[in-house]
Amino acid sequence: MPNHDPVKSPGHGLRPLVLYPFPPELDGISLQGLYLANGLSENGYETAQCNRKADLEKEFLYRSFRPNVAIGIGFWGDAPDIIKHPMEHGITPVPWLNADGWVANYHELLDSLPLVFVTSNWVKETYIRDGVRNPNILPAPIGIDTRLLKPIPKSDPRVLTMREMLGIRADEKMILTIGGDTTSKGFQEMLRALGKIGSEFPEWKYVGKSWENREPKYHYKAERQIAREFGFTKKIKYIDGPCSRETMNVLLAAADIYAAPSRIEGFGMIQVEAMAAGIPVLSVDAMGIKDTVVHNETGLLAKVGETIELEQEWAYKDMGFGRKQIIKFDKPKTFAVRADIDDLARHLFRLMQDDALRDKMGAKGRERAVAAFDYRKTSLDMARTIEKRLNL
Template sequence: MKILVLYPYPLEPDGQSLQGHYLVKGLNELGIEAMSCDREDNLQKLYAYKSFQPDFVIGIGYWGNTPELVQSPINHNLNSVPWFNADGWVANYHNVLESLPLLVVTSNWVKQTYIRDGLSGKNIHVCPIGFDPEVFHPVEKNNEQIKKLREMLGVLEHEKMIFTAGGDVTSKGAQEMFKALAKIDKEFPDWKYVLKTYDSFSAEDHGKEEEKLIEELGIDKEKIIYLTGKYSPEFMASLLQACDIYAAPSRLEGFGMIQVEAMACGKPVISINVGGPKDTIIHAKTGFLVDVESEIKLDREWAYDWMGFEEKHQIKFDKPKTFAYKADINQLAHYTLKLMTDDNLREQMGKQASEHALQNFHYKITAKRMLELVEKYGVKR
């Protein structure tokens, strides 16, 4: 069998690019002839279709990528298998996606989002995203490189380091974490919160809100450390290995790749009990899942030409749809304090987290799951 995988390629330090990279790596190690190709470049895709002649084309993205990931291979008489996230809602291409023998999604929550927004779900199956244990793995507490990194970040030896990373960190629950940390700061003041973002409009826009909130909460700004840039998987692994707790009570999370990577590095993860984290984190064993405190619902949303519509317009919903969630602040404070003050619990949960990640999300395991789905459902019977 030959499988062509379409994703942002060559490899970038980006979730979807790594998702594709690990899939191709896993398939090749399973004895499948798998090839990478950029999803946007039509000339490269056409050349791959004709020269490689794949049995299946797996496209990584979300429903908005349907033209380049689904319709493109179908137009060349190839079997298309999208591996999609939802990006909050599904606005278009329902008929195309419904007609496929197989639509793979990254989590059960993503599947429910597609069903909520008009698909039957009969062709939808879940395959989680994998990680590379050669990159993401635990290290000893006294590792000299990690001690040096903590020192460079300004984290003192006796302080607990909390870490959150994302394109912007508000979407990953940073504002909720600020409020939680403000609640417990007097009881346990020895912490630093490291936040890693990309240089983007979203990060800049939310950054202003975050700065204002930190000021309002009276948090010592020296305790908040921002990092910005595109980091390699290897350096991201070092940051995860350097932290004591990974925090991501995300407002919207279709899977949560870095949460899996944090667990793989032996770190307990604090997240939210909705979305992708429900599939990846075992509450009170590999981390803590806090309840939803509130939902952000919309009764209409803008649709744009790049979503496949002729012109920009608003779509009004029959009933309001949830587009984001906010985590319970009191629970966040409780679990954060619990992990910061109990070294044995933190280490035990971290060990359980790394075992859980290795047993369930190793890239070879997720590639095998994808292969099984493709072989069973990928062609109309």
């Protein structure tokens, strides 16, 4: 009979299998897993990685690699793949969970685990709000590559080329928002803030980069309508499509202000990457952002203007339910926020007109990104926590 007992990494108690969308693409979940796996390996841990849905390959690695922990990345709805499957094969699961606005299922399973990582204090608060009682939920920030994401001078030919391609003049301030879709990152709130500023500071362009297209289309139409209302449609530039981290670094470095007053944000990876690139961040004082951006130091945070409360929500079969159904809540749940437009406009105007402040905040952001969010540090912190909590 083959020996399937876990094998320890030399000098370490942890021998992890990282489960995430592998092979990685350029989305946030893939990069979250890739940086964790790379960081663990670079810190001396023998690490395997696998697609979280690849049951055959997972079982093969359970038998051949013999991990003692499976670190699965996803949200609560991924529990069958990243929690149940390892447990059924005698592997201790340690999920690292992202935000989804609410937690509808798998409470007992989550409560049974010896350790659960989440991406921010806000995500932890959401799980507790929705009935998860596990005392072993710990925030763990997502790591980024601060050697790859770094400041690039505005005089660099790559930055000059990027700004030229985007139609940004040398005398214009470039504001940048990046997301799977720009609307969820606060694009409409930013447009209204720019409308408030009006002619007080007219020299700017606003670039919104989405993942593949301008979906959902009704959001895009609403944004174009807002721009028409204020008469600055020619100042708005949309770009989309995948982008390597190297080119992302140049795009971030081309900006003067990175703006993402997100409506929902479990962490804010690109905001941290902007900090690593030495660009000040404008966001909202809520959710996972409170763990990353330091107000008046690495950026400015607008207060919350309104919250989006829901009294019910759809639940689907892929969430672990027998059928599609509406779940009604005992009391309304906060699913998202909107930044206060007046506060956002004040902070934006301050950053637009004060070059020295932007430089100072950009430098502080770089310092914070390197000290707190480099993937080699975050992965080592997680590994040591797992070893301590699980007595490995």
